[in-house]
Amino acid sequence: MDSDQEERSETKMKELMKIVKTYIACLWSFLVSLTGGLMLAWWEYEYHPTNRQLWMVPLGLILFATPLIIWFAIFVSDICSSKDDVRPLDGSVHDPEKMIKQVISTSY
16 A cells, blocks of 8 residues: 555656656746747837847847747647547456456455
């Protein structure tokens, strides 16, 4: 029983770490996009009337648009991925819970 509980807690910890990594990645991409947007706003406010510091425009656009394109690609790929290919474990021969139930029911 102890090893089973340890295995469950380890699985929960791995899931939690995956969620934390996902949140960190989303935060970083949001910050990069925000930096690009602020760079474009600063250029518009400070340098646009004289058309100086033009290097800020393409860099700001790249920083602003890249995370948005990546988010869109991930979102679309998640929607378009086929979930019909995934079969539930209930019909599987290798379902451990089903095998345990069969062993317990045949031993009594």
